[in-house]
Amino acid sequence: MSALFSPLRLGSLNLTNRIIIAPMCQYSADNGKATDWHLIHLGGLALSGAGLLILEATAVEDIGRISPGDLGLWSDETETALGEVLKSLRKHSNMPIAIQLAHAGRKASSQAPWHGGQLIAIEDGGWQMAAPSALAHAKGERPPLALDEAGLQRVKNAFVDAAVRAHRLGINAIEIHAAHGYLLHQFLSPIANQRTDQYGGSVENRLRFPLEVFEAVRAAVPKDSMTVGVRLSATDWVEGGLDVAQSKRFVQTLQERGCDFIHVSSGGVSPEQKIPLGPGYQVHLAEEIKQHCSLPVIAVGLITDAQQAEDIIKAGKADAIAIARGILYDPHWPWHAAAQLNATVDAPKQYWRSQPRDQKNLFGDTRIGQR
Template sequence: MSLLFSPLAVGPLTLKNRIIIAPMCQYSAVNGVPQPWHAQHLGKLALSGASLVIVEATGVVPEARISWADTGLWNDEQEAGFATLIQQIRTYSDTPIGIQLAHAGRKASTNPPWIERGGPAGPDKAWQTFSASAEPFRDDWHTPEALDEAGMQRVVDGFVQATGRAQRAGFDAVELHAAHGYLLTQFLSPLSNHRTDDYGGSLENRMRFPLRVAAALRDAWPRTRVLGARLNGSDWTEGGISPDEAVAFSRALHDLGYDYLHLTSGGNVATAKIPGDQPGYQVPFAEAVKAGIPEANVIAVGMIYDAHQAEQIVASGQADAVAIARAVLDDPNWPHHAASALGQPEGLPDQYARATDSTWPGYGRVHAPA
């Protein structure tokens, strides 16, 4: 029996397997509202065979978006757009759908990556950005304002209100984005947080605002639905977030009642050297958190693209589940194909069941090893 295809209890939900679709920005929203592109993209993923699909980083207030083409969840039109999308998915799939709620901080106000390489938005589309300290991500990026107490409360309120909208829209899970150099990471990392007040300096102080947001979400999101967090295991730069600090932050989130911890890395330092071409390069961060908090549900992500590789990560106890991202953009049926590779039933919808390893002679030719 494949452990990758065994059930996993995550808070109030039992996932049918250990494969999760990571949130991936599509940069295709209009005024924060999901579009037909999102419907076909998420519809494919809901039929992929994964046990949980997480919708892309979604801004909780207008200035929280990474780019002007990102999804948002701060008004009724956006909420209605997501509600319609989920209602449509429910006509053909019972796959749980989550949403990642985010604030990009100093990395907000950008173009989509295929426009001027995703750099800062021009004057016609730009907005004021905010961060822990008034220091830009790069010298040629917008200079953020350091958040004061009123600004921090606006962020907290934005997360709470977006959580209520996510519940009404019908999402099964919420993931707090505290990774990839966005606002909460900017507070957590000593490389971007140079404050001298109660929110800067020691790890306890640097965690104070992220945990304030996390606690507000925990209070707002019903315990009958899943709540998780994505966080950095490393900045890949000397003096940045360390794996030990990631374990400490993870422990604090777990103690607040978070149902899973999703370990990733990087994005906070423009010059960081990240070995992103190495298979499973971020798995050690998940392994460290799992070792430090054995009772937590820990998700590994990052260059996981082979079924046997994913099986080994889970079977070895490095993580409880794996998140797949670019591999499922390449092959939206990646979980089904992983099941076949590991000798498990593919579980395709009835409409597609005549194209499995056991029902279609061409399967073995298409999926033969290179």
């Protein structure tokens, strides 16, 4: 039996296999509201046979968007728009759906990647960012405003409000985004967090606000019907930045406070990062985190081949693998992985006839008659 296609439990959620579609920003929302693009994009992914689909980074407040086109969940209008997309998805797919709740912090107010991804000036439609400290992400950029006590409470309330909206929409799981240089990662990293109050300085202080956000979200939604996990950047890839040892402490504390899973990524907080790219380049980080916790751990990062993914799971380096760009390029990646590993995978009945002749059980017992 394939390890990759064995079931996995994340909190209250049962997955049929260990392939997870990672969040991928589309920069195609209308003032935070999901559009027809999201229906087309997510509709295809929901038919892919993966075990879980995680919606893209979804801003909990308008100034927390990376770009003007970011998806949001901070108002009745954004909730309604996303609800319409989800209603259509559920008509044709029973794949569990998670949402990544996020705040961009000092990396907000940026162009979409295809427009260069640079910071947008206020006079050109940008907005003032908020962050742990008034430190710009890159030289020459507009610095953010340091969050004061009222700002911290506002952000925490925004995460809670978005979590409640997600639960109301029937979403199965929440992934809190504490990676890739965005707000909660900024609090964790000494590169972006140079506060002198209880939220800065020591490791314990830098963990404090992300942990408060997690606890508030966990308390806001029912544990028996909604899984809550965290995505983190295990290392900044910069000397003097967040490292694996500090990330282990974060994960251990999250576990103690009821976290259901950890999704391990890296980098994003500094342009000075030096990342050794290569196949599965972040898997060793997931493995190190997994050795120091009992939570399900998701690995991500240039995992592109089915046998590569199978070997990661079999070796116990991670409990699940996440794919992003790879499934954009090949929306039926789980089908092809199942064929390669002699496993079965869910597929819509409208596609059952597409099975290759030598893979007649790829989609399970699919007896098809034809006139």
